[in-house]
Amino acid sequence: METDRVRLTPEQARSALADTEHVRASAAALSATPWPNWFFITLTLYIAALPITYGGVMADSDWLLPRPAWMAVMLTSTALYLALFVVAAKAWRTKTGVALRFDVLPKRATVPLMVGLPVLLVGAAFAFRVTGWPVWLIAASLISAAVSVGFHLAFVRLHRKTA
Numbered sequence: 001m002e003t004d005r006v007r008l009t010p011e012q013a014r015s016a017l018a019d020t021e022h023v024r025a026s027a028a029a030l031s032a033t034p035w036p037n038w039f040f041i042t043l044t045l046y047i048a049a050l051p052i053t054y055g056g057v058m059a060d061s062d063w064l065l066p067r068p069a070w071m072a073v074m075l076t077s078t079a080l081y082l083a084l085f086v087v088a089a090k091a092w093r094t095k096t097g098v099a100l101r102f103d104v105l106p107k108r109a110t111v112p113l114m115v116g117l118p119v120l121l122v123g124a125a126f127a128f129r130v131t132g133w134p135v136w137l138i139a140a141s142l143i144s145a146a147v148s149v150g151f152h153l154a155f156v157r158l159h160r161k162t163a
Contacts (some may be wrong), residue, residue: 035152039088046081046147047117053077054125061134074097109154116145 009141035043056063065073093099124140127133 017135035087035155036092040148041083042081042084042147044152046077047121047148048141048145049077050121051124051137051144052054054121055128055134055137058125059130060129109151112153113147120144 039068053070053074056065057067058072059067059070089099119141120140127136
């Protein structure tokens with residue numbers, strides 16, 4: 001049994017391909033849209049608090065708070081962050097029809113972030129444990145916040161280019 005096929009003219013085929021490319025470009029632009037501001041602030045605060053929290057967990061002895069309290073702070077803040085991430089992603093998908101994506105930034109920026117940020121966060125805690133100087137934690141906290149702001153601004157710029 002033969003199926004009915006619609007034959008397109010070359011002009012109709014090119015038009016259909018152009019429409020497909022337009023849809024892809026629109027989806028990429030929406031996916032590259034920066035996080036909602038409330039979530040960007042949440043992310044920045046969370047990432048800025050991590051070095052200090054890790055430092056408290058890894059300190060030789062109780063530092064400012066007992067170690068179990070630092071663990072509770074770390075676990076609670078991580079759970080809260082993940083819950084807010086789910087809310088932000090769901091709200092964005094409902095609003096735009098596309099998911100928030102992490103792959104729209106250039107690899108030359110995201111690969112160093114994925115390697116460097118954990119080294120910075122955990123490395124500062126180790127340096128604090130060895131030296132006892134909280135300046136390591138404060139510096140890592142400030143650098144982490146600056147990285148968060150930088151990536152947010154990169155998303156804003158990327159969105160403006162694709163919109």
